[in-house]
Amino acid sequence: MIDMPSADCPGIAPPGRHLYTVGAAPLDTLEPGDIDTEFELVMQDLRDIVPGFDTRCRLLTKTCYRGKWPGFRTVPGSPVSHRTPVRGLFEVGDASCPRGFAGSMGAAKSAMLVRDDLCGAGLWARVGRSQAREA
Incomplete structure (x- = not known):
């Protein structure tokens, strides 16, 4: 990197x-x-x-x-998906970044992937509407 x-x-x-x-x-x-x-x-x-x-x-x-990795949560090159088996539950951070990313850049990339999944599935819009009703 x-x-x-x-x-x-x-x-x-x-x-x-x-x-x-x-x-x-x-x-x-x-x-x-x-x-x-x-x-x-x-x-x-x-x-x-x-x-x-x-x-x-x-x-x-x-x-x-x-010893344990202080800078990375996962070993680079062994990615864990940002998606989980539970609908609407995602992993975000350097532990769930795609290949080619690590550390803070990996954390940012995983957040972008989750954002894309939420926007693509329409979940982001539903969350926004429910928060607006609570306000």
Whole structure:
């Protein structure tokens, strides 16, 4: 996952530069792995994606989470549907985001999917009318 927070908040990077955050999860997150090897794999991916990475970019910090996932509720790549078997009951958050999303971006995407389901099924309009009657 690559994010560029300086696109929304330019003041967090020097003028003419950007701040990127990169997160990755090994495919088998339940087994302990060689962190240095995993880190080098991520770095190679970045070199493949970003032309001139080694000369144009600077690594500011490197962090490795161990144990339970503090940043993601589900393991990326193992999505849980936002829909449940109960009509009108939905899961929202990073635990129910589709593939390709994680963290806060995944939470926002799951909320958008629920909104689309509610609007498409006409449920949103019914909820709005009942709230208006109560007011």
